[in-house]
Amino acid sequence: MSRRLVVIGGDAAGGSAASQARKRSPDLDVVVFERGRATSYSACGIPYWISGAVESEADLIARTPEQHRAMGIDVRIRTEVVGIDLDRRVVHWRDLAEGGSGVEPFDDLVYATGSVPMRPPVPGIDATGVHGVQTLDDGAALRAALDGDVSRVVVVGGGYIGLEIAEACRIRGLDVTVVDMSATPVGTFDPDVGEFIADAVRKEGIDLVLSDAVAAIETDAAGRVRAVVTASGRELHADLVVLGLGVRPAVRLAEEAGIPLGTSGGVAVDARMRTQAEGVWAAGDCVESVHRLSGQRMVVALGTHANKQGRVAGINIGGGYATFPGVIGTAITRMCDLEAARTGLSTAEAEAAGYEFVTAVVDSTTKAGYFPGAQPIRLKMIAERRSGRLLGAQVVGREAAAKRVDALAICIWNEMGVDEILSLDLSYAPPFAPVWDPVLIAARKAFEAVEADVRLL
Numbered sequence: 087m088s089r090r091l092v093v094i095g096g097d098a099a100g101g102s103a104a105s106q107a108r109k110r111s112p113d114l115d116v117v118v119f120e121r122g123r124a125t126s127y128s129a130c131g132i133p134y135w136i137s138g139a140v141e142s143e144a145d146l147i148a149r150t151p152e153q154h155r156a157m158g159i160d161v162r163i164r165t166e167v168v169g170i171d172l173d174r175r176v177v178h179w180r181d182l183a184e185g186g187s188g189v190e191p192f193d194d195l196v197y198a199t200g201s202v203p204m205r206p207p208v209p210g211i212d213a214t215g216v217h218g219v220q221t222l223d224d225g226a227a228l229r230a231a232l233d234g235d236v237s238r239v240v241v242v243g244g245g246y247i248g249l250e251i252a253e254a255c256r257i258r259g260l261d262v263t264v265v266d267m268s269a270t271p272v273g274t275f276d277p278d279v280g281e282f283i284a285d286a287v288r289k290e291g292i293d294l295v296l297s298d299a300v301a302a303i304e305t306d307a308a309g310r311v312r313a314v315v316t317a318s319g320r321e322l323h324a325d326l327v328v329l330g331l332g333v334r335p336a337v338r339l340a341e342e343a344g345i346p347l348g349t350s351g352g353v354a355v356d357a358r359m360r361t362q363a364e365g366v367w368a369a370g371d372c373v374e375s376v377h378r379l380s381g382q383r384m385v386v387a388l389g390t391h392a393n394k395q396g397r398v399a400g401i402n403i404g405g406g407y408a409t410f411p412g413v414i415g416t417a418i419t420r421m422c423d424l425e426a427a428r429t430g431l432s433t434a435e436a437e438a439a440g441y442e443f444v445t446a447v448v449d450s451t452t453k454a455g456y457f458p459g460a461q462p463i464r465l466k467m468i469a470e471r472r473s474g475r476l477l478g479a480q481v482v483g484r485e486a487a488a489k490r491v492d493a494l495a496i497c498i499w500n501e502m503g504v505d506e507i508l509s510l511d512l513s514y515a516p517p518f519a520p521v522w523d524p525v526l527i528a529a530r531k532a533f534e535a536v537e538a539d540v541r542l543l
């Protein structure tokens with residue numbers, strides 16, 4: 087009898103693991119259980135589908151169940167795994183469409199259940215009109231609701247997903263307010279970069295209520311959302327509320343089965359994506375990763391990692407050898423026409439990791455200052471005291487500003503110092519950059535800060 091791989095979760099991590107394993111080991115039986123109706127979809131594209139920039143739901147689906155089946159993968163959509171029995175080596179499943187149930191044996195198991203959106207425990211949170219945006223089904227429900235009689239939307243949470251959804255609602259012509267507990271939106275950026283983001287968001291006509299939290303959601307007599315009440319007592323009228331408060335790893339089934347979790351709450355895995363249970367692998371938002379700079383184990387819910395980790399698990403299951411090397415905190419987003427990106431550690435993260443550091447902030451332009459369309463860009467660097475090693479960078483600006491972060495991610499990955507970065511052979515022509523690219527100016531300023539600091543020692 088052939089070996090059997092069972093995969094729980096048919097999106098980024100699970101889909102990648104299944105297709106890699108099957109590609110490398112064509113005799114392997116592969117069964118994928120997916121609770122939703124779609125496989126291998128881009129949750130990242132949901133805000134752009136809601137805004138209308140992406141035309142149809144089908145555009146967001148990289149591989150349909152039929153396409154997986156054509157590769158010899160037995161995909162069972164609308165089927166939820168409700169238990170894992172490691173001793174008997176079976177999973178228990180329930181058919182959400184027809185109502186049946188059963189067991190499926192496995193030799194190898196990939197746990198790729200993703201994450202669960204945070205829901206604040208406030209009165210009214212389950213009211214009609216409160217939406218999450220975690221899965222394609224959530225996106226479809228939100229889009230359908232926005233097509234109805236909605237004119238005021240409150241987004242709870244000013245992280246990158248919250249702001250992307252706020253922008254999408256604004257593009258649809260709605261009044262939008264974003265509520266966030268931090269003093270600046272997208273709390274993973276330093277406040278001096280976050281301020282830039284806050285200004286740009288306000289200029290687009292989105293109201294930001296900062297340093298405040300949601301205390302209750304008020305409903306009308308029919309149980310529909312009417313208003314959001316904040317801790318400071320503000321009453322924000324709303325026909326619809328979107329939750330964008332972040333996520334936690336979906337580990338309930340793993341915990342119940344006795345698959346060990348790590349210190350951060352995600353499933354503990356080694357570099358080959360093996361859990362501590364024999365023949366059980368895990369990948370994606372449900373696992374913890376190692377941060378290469380801080381050494382900390384953390385859950386980083388990003389599609390870029392989920393795809394890579396799923397691929398690594400699949401290669402190993404299929405008889406090859408691959409490892410996931412860890413993360414350095416690179417992320418990018420666009421809010422309205424403002425782009426923002428970060429890599430490495432923020433100042434708060436560097437402090438928490440015990441680094442001593444200096445910072446440099448540069449305000450420059452995206453192209454040569456005289457070139458038509460040149461736009462402001464702010465670039466911040468965080469360099470280790472004495473050694474000058476680049477620890478982190480944040481970029482915010484318009485049109486092609488943010489992708490500069492990738493060059494800096496490579497510098498951090500390779501443990502380069504700001505003294506090396508300041509004379510890197512980066513590309514230059516007036517339509518693309520000033521003759522001194524903001525990356526080079528920021529590195530020079532950071533190097534000067536390192537030198538000045540050494541002189542004071």
Ligand SMILES: Cc1cc2nc3c(=O)[nH]c(=O)nc-3n(C[C@H](O)[C@H](O)[C@H](O)COP(=O)(O)OP(=O)(O)OC[C@H]3O[C@@H](n4cnc5c(N)ncnc54)[C@H](O)[C@@H]3O)c2cc1C
Nearest residue numbers: 095097098099121129130167200370371387388389390392
């Ligand atoms: C609105 C939005 C925007 C985003 N934008 C970006 C971005 O720009 N860049 C980026 O890198 N990341 C982005 N992300 C994050 C990215 O989408 C996730 O990190 C990625 O989808 C994680 O993949 P995953 O396979 O681990 O989990 P998921 O994509 O969540 O897939 C898990 C799947 O498992 C299924 N499942 C769970 N439990 C069971 C069960 N018991 N039985 C059967 N099936 C089950 C779920 O239905 C789900 O389809 C965004 C996310 C959202 C929601």
